[in-house]
Amino acid sequence: MKKMSVVCALVIAAAVLVGMSVQAGDHAFVGASKCKMCHKVQFASWEQTSHAKATDVAKASTDLAYAAAECSKCHATNNDEALAGVQCEACHGPGADYKKMSVMKDQEKAVANGLVLPTQEMCGECHKDDGHSKIVDLAAEINNTAAIHEFKNPPAK
Numbered sequence: 001m002k003k004m005s006v007v008c009a010l011v012i013a014a015a016v017l018v019g020m021s022v023q024a025g026d027h028a029f030v031g032a033s034k035c036k037m038c039h040k041v042q043f044a045s046w047e048q049t050s051h052a053k054a055t056d057v058a059k060a061s062t063d064l065a066y067a068a069a070e071c072s073k074c075h076a077t078n079n080d081e082a083l084a085g086v087q088c089e090a091c092h093g094p095g096a097d098y099k100k101m102s103v104m105k106d107q108e109k110a111v112a113n114g115l116v117l118p119t120q121e122m123c124g125e126c127h128k129d130d131g132h133s134k135i136v137d138l139a140a141e142i143n144n145t146a147a148i149h150e151f152k153n154p155p156a157k
Helices: 002-024 032-036 040-046 054-060 068-075 088-092 107-112 120-124
Strands: none
């Protein structure tokens, strides 16, 4: 009986630890420099875009005073300027859990591990008709390399 109680306690403890480690690694950001390792074409193209320069543009604005916490929600990747600009993960989700080549080669597995396929609704979180930003149509802008990036394999329309 004692042995069974110890085994049950160990199983419960292991389950709790696994649950905690999954939560702790809850899709952490890795930064565009990590994405660049495999996505050189997209990175080089993105680097020239308005999204890449979003934090600098916000700071240089004469229209509105730059308020880091408020502006970073849309002008930085992780809301605190640690990842300046609208980097890969702002649109594709934090990459720590899907960055491995074995995961990235399988879109279904990558999505299960946190890869986000951008939607119009996501764009609308920052692109609003509010006097500061304008609404954009993702379907119309998907091939706009000045705004997004060059695609190795363009998404289907």
